[in-house]
Amino acid sequence: MSRTPARGGLRTRAAVVCSVADQGVAALTNILVLVVAARLSSAHGFAVFSLVYMTATVLLGLxxxxxxxxxxxxxxxxxxxxxxxxxxxxxxxxxALGFTGAAVLALLPGDTARGLSALGLVLPVVLGQDGLRYCFSTLRLPHLALTGDVLRLAVAVPALALQPADSGPARLVLVWGLSALPALLVSGALLAPRLRGARSSARRLLRRDHLGRRFAVEFAVGNGASQLAIIGLGLVASQLAVGALRGASTLFGPMNVLYNSATAFGPPLLRRVADGAETGAGRTVRTTAALAALLGATAAGWAVLLLALPDSVGRQLLGDTWGSASGLLPATGSQYVGIALGTSALLTLRVLRPRATLPIQVSFSLASVAFLVAGYAIGGVLGAAWGLCLGSALKAAALWLRVGSLGRGRWRGRGRGRGADAHKVGVRVSDKGGQP
Structure with missing residues (x-):
């Protein structure tokens, strides 16, 4: 009895280390890609690249x-x-989506259309490589995901750095997308032997009870809603505003390492942490509450560090975009503290009650978009940044209130003999492949 938990603990620690390292490499790649693109581009060129890159981020999230x-x-x-x-x-x-979009957008004029058309051409490579990372996580092989992402980093940044100054956004997008091809091929070769003999039924992802529908909607009205609003802001109002907001958020890239680790790989790890616990739900809540405190403090500390950054260093990082991005750091730093708290609460609900997050995501994400638009109308790009901050703070508060109500209900239910451990909920979801 004692040896099994010990071995499981070792595997859990190794999985946590590899998962966080993998997300760290992926986030570092994103940061360096944006930094190199900013240094190679004018303020206008980086604004267009940022708009296209944010579109790719939305598609990756969906x-x-x-x-x-x-x-x-x-x-x-x-x-x-x-x-x-x-x-x-x-x-x-x-x-189907990428090639069709590329063909249509190629007929339209302008740098933005050309950049989006280039994104369509490389979309299968980008989404394919990212999808293999989830496969490795599911199979509890995060070290193989790390291998692919290290290769991606080793190819992407030098490939972009070798481009000439003032390269157009479309060229940079193509180089960025194609740089994922070696990682895609290597990851596919590593995964293929482990899927030998497995059955493929892509139609299972089109079923009405596929849980991914709910998660995609949550992203669309969650992170995706604000990102789409920023994209819309760039299309109808100011592309330079997109560049400033993207430049400021790029500096908080290290925080995305931890956020992405929690949302992408947290559920299976949390179930393993709760294995054998008599009160799995309570242990899950305590773990994620501690995570919220740690992430929030780290985000605040990182914001203070960036505020003390000399202008000369900032310009080395973001080039011409630093002038507009630096003024947004207090608002963006406060937003990332709110995101830290909300991410931890969302992870808690994702494990304990997957259905519980959608109403909150819809309500407060739409509110965030309204705050973004209202803030831009009142105070320009700085007002938009504070609007995003307000939306993140309110969403985090609502999510933790829902966690509290769920915890009280579970503990009362256990007292009446109707409780269920959190990890058992996860088992029911995965066994059915759909709604619990």
Whole structure:
């Protein structure tokens, strides 16, 4: 009895280290890509690149929600079939969407249309490589995901750095996207033997009870809503505002390492932490509450560090974009503290009650968009940044209030003999491959 928990603890610690390291490498790649693009581009060119890059981020988030977030809840032998189905579905869907979009946008004038058309051409590579990372997480092989992302970093940054100064946004997007091809090929070669004999049924991802539908909607009205609003702001109002907001958020890239680790790989790890606990739900809440305090303090400390950054260093990082981005650091730093608290609460609900997050995500994400637009109307790009901060703070408060009410209900239910451990909820979700 004692040896099993010990071995599981060792595996859990190793999985945590590899998962965080993987997200760290992925986030570092994103940071360096934006830094190199900012240094190579004018303020206008970086604004256009930022708009296209943010579009790619939205598409990655939607794919991660629809395919990846549902995939990591799978357990047992069914996980291999689910991974194979996810790979096939991602390849077909991303190719159809990307190539069709590229053909249509190629007919339109302007740097933005050309940049988005380039994104369509590389979309299957970008989404495919990201999808394989979720497969490795599901199969509890995060070290293989780390291998692919290290290769991605080793190729992407030098490839962009070798481009000539004042390269157009479309060229930079193509180089960025194609730089994921070696990682895609290597990851595919590593995954193929582990899926040998597994059955593929991409139609399972089109079923009405597919849990990914809910997660994709949550992203669309959560992170995606504010990002789409910023994209819309760039299309109809000011592309330079997009560049400033993106430049400021780029400086908080290290925080995204921890946020992405929690949302992408937290559910299976939390279930393993709760294994064998008599009160799995309570232990999950305590763990994520401690995580919220740690992430919030780290975000605040990072914001203080950035505020003390000399202008000369800032310009080395962001080039011409530093002038507009530096004034947004107090608002963006406060926003990231709110995101830290909200991410931890969202992770708690994702494990204990997946259905509970959607109403909050819809309500407060739409409120965040309203705050963004109102803030821009009142105070320009700085007002927009504070609007995003207010939306993140209110969403975090609502999510933790929901966690509190759920915890009280579970503990009362256990007292009446109707309770269930948190990790058992996760098992039901993964066994059915749909709603619990």
């Amino acid at each position: 794919a991660g929600g629809y395919v990846g977030q549902a995939l990591v809840l799978e357990r047992g032998e069914a996980a291999r079939d689910a991974c194979r189905s996810a790979v096939v579905f991602t390849a077909v869907a991303s190719s």
